[in-house]
């Protein structure tokens with residue numbers, strides 16, 4: 432055996448585990464089938480702008496240990512995510528807060544807003560059973576219809592009644608004037624881009640790109656004592672129990688010869704008719720400035736379209752409904768019976784992990800397994 436660890440996937444989970452293994456004196460090989468490291472947090476520079484190639488990634492966490500860990504590899508700027516919703520041409524503030532309630536109903540005080548929500552949430556009695564009921568019970572029917580229903584159904588390709596309630600609980604609801612999308616103590620974008628950050632995590636570690644583990648699995652398995660697999664768990668087992676469902680995302684990215692397209696990093700299109708879910712204007716993650724603090728004359732935007740994953744697409748979001756949860760549980764049994772392999776990350780664990788949770792989980796795994 433040439434290596435202690437073969438890490439399949441150079442995304443955040445793989446990079447954290449690889450870094451920890453190397454630090455513990457282990458020999459490590461990282462492979463990735465893509466031509467680049469950093470998985471879905473990969474950024475690429477165009478005209479001085481770090482373009483989030485696999486969609487917007489805004490780092491946020493309440494976990495001080497994770498924050499201290501990640502800031503070893505990059506300095507973070509003070510970006511605060513405050514997306515704007517565009518519903519049929521009218522703009523609303525997100526997440527749901529006093530600005531939104533004022534725009535929606537003309538209410539001015541928190542008491543007025545609370546009573547409006549109270550009146551509208553009455554239609555839900557008992558514990559919310561799905562995303563629709565959860566949303567109405569959080570913010571009432573008006574906001575559900577205009578800011579949630581269309582967006583969610585586009586993003587997930589499923590009716591809100593068929594989606595789990597927890598997805599909408601990711602969003603804060605506040606009776607204050609606060610457009611910060613996250614309830615997080617720490618938030619920001621790594622200065623110099625995510626790719627640079629992951630490069631720092633993988634510093635001194637052998638990395639082979641354009642290298643597909645599953646195509647030559649038995650050869651790769653010979654190379655290392657332990658495999659850390661961060662790809663899709665159903666693909667690992669050759670889909671033998673059937674395919675898990677994922678949502679995929681497609682981006683139409685354009686370089687525009689103007690300095691400002693939409694005045695914000697993210698605008699969500701929450702009606703059903705607009706075919707894209709959101710438009711990202713990448714320069715605003717870094718305040719429209721280049722590395723020297725100069726204003727950038729051009730801009731790059733990405734329209735984001737959601738679709739059901741099919742073979743050949745990139746899987747982005749696990750569909751954590753009952754049916755897929757049950758199938759995952761069966762795959763998990765197979766995974767537990769395998770020897771010398773760790774399954775980790777969004778795809779390896781079929782879990783809607785945020786970046787900080789992925790880092791925490793990789794750190795925890797590394798602590799328990801590397802000796």
Ligand code: UDP
Nearest residue numbers: 516578579580582583586598599601699701
């Ligand atoms: N969501 C919504 N309207 C919005 C933004 C989000 O209804 O304008 C809902 C939608 O169901 C989405 C969920 O909130 O799936 C979580 O959104 P988040 O922004 O956390 O999703 P991500 O950025 O991970 O795609």
